[in-house]
Amino acid sequence: MDGKHMQIGEVATRTELSLRTIRHYEETGLVIPSARSQGGFRLYTENDVQRLMVIRRMKPLGFTLDQMRDLLRATDRLDAHDALGADEREALLERVRTYEQAAAEQVEKLRVQLARAEEFATTLRTRLRQSARAAARRD
Numbered sequence: 001m002d003g004k005h006m007q008i009g010e011v012a013t014r015t016e017l018s019l020r021t022i023r024h025y026e027e028t029g030l031v032i033p034s035a036r037s038q039g040g041f042r043l044y045t046e047n048d049v050q051r052l053m054v055i056r057r058m059k060p061l062g063f064t065l066d067q068m069r070d071l072l073r074a075t076d077r078l079d080a081h082d083a084l085g086a087d088e089r090e091a092l093l094e095r096v097r098t099y100e101q102a103a104a105e106q107v108e109k110l111r112v113q114l115a116r117a118e119e120f121a122t123t124l125r126t127r128l129r130q131s132a133r134a135a136a137r138r139d
Contacts, residue, residue: 005035005043015052022052028065030055030072061106063099071099 012019025031026042031051033042051072058068074095077084084092 005037005045006049007037008033008042008044011044011049011052014049015056017052017056025052025055028069030065030069058103061103063102067099071096 006014008019008022011017012022015022022031026033031044031048034045034048035043037043054072054075055068058071063071074092078089078092078096
């Protein structure tokens, strides 16, 4: 990481999140800007952007803000450079595994939903083609 700081507008563009959403995540303590400019503007680092991307990916899968906070705490602890005991490290990894399994289950549910939506769209397309052919024969 080069230590570059970004203002909230650039972060919004990079993450495709609204300014309001980014501010909400700050208010709830999920992603606190790493710094403030002399003019008081929020300044974000690449790490802050990565945290926002984690949240952006978790939200559509139905994870709560508390779950997002819990996962970020676990990954922060694993990424921290201070030594972790073997037990603590394993407990943190187990917590991350739980989220990975929950995400995999959601992905499977979404695959099923997508397949049903595609079947439905195909059924409607077929019906429209049949109706168009029937109308053409009547003319």
